[in-house]
């Protein structure tokens with residue numbers, strides 16, 4: 056048993072026990088709106104820490120070439136089982152911090168409850184790694200948790216901290232509050248939909 060969310064076992068235990076309060080169980084409305092405005096033919100997307108991968112089919116339907124990674128075997132198995140053999144092939148058992156992924160470098164990185172799931176000390180590494188995985192001018196989009204930082208995961212983000220983390224390598228191009236009814240209870244009223252563009 057580990058209580059360290061940087062270790063796969065932390066997540067394995069929770070997936071096996073079906074204790075996954077972060078799981079939205081579908082495609083967040085903010086992502087649906089984004090995909091309607093930003094269709095993806097000819098573009099690639101990486102989903103780090105994809106968990107059950109609810110968003111994979113939505114990206115594929117919008118025309119993106121999808122690569123989703125997770126380092127928890129039960130999460131990968133669940134995602135592949137749900138998606139079936141064709142779309143399930145987009146799900147890779149891999150550590151976000153290591154190696155290269157199919158379809159990279161990416162036009163888009165989409166994340167939900169990934170940055171907030173890892174120890175706060177790893178944030179600079181997440182941002183730096185994301186930059187290396189994106190094309191120059193590529194976009195980092197997703198739902199970010201601006202809630203409590205203590206006793207996570209999830210560990211909340213603060214605006215000044217986000218600026219210090221991202222602004223050197225990314226330009227903030229969208230920052231919208233997510234209506235509370237669009238989030239699971241754990242995140243209600245504390246999520247923001249953000250887009251950042253990789254600075255060349």
Ligand SMILES: C[S@@+](CC[C@H](N)C(=O)[O-])C[C@H]1O[C@@H](n2cnc3c(N)ncnc32)[C@H](O)[C@@H]1O
Pocket residue numbers: 060061063066077078079103104105106107108124125126127130149150151152166167168169172173
């Ligand atoms: C809070 S869950 C979120 C899952 C999914 N994004 C969602 O919204 O349901 C965090 C996920 O990140 C995965 N994860 C954490 N560190 C990782 C790493 N270094 N490489 C790949 N996956 C990682 C965990 O296994 C877990 O599935």
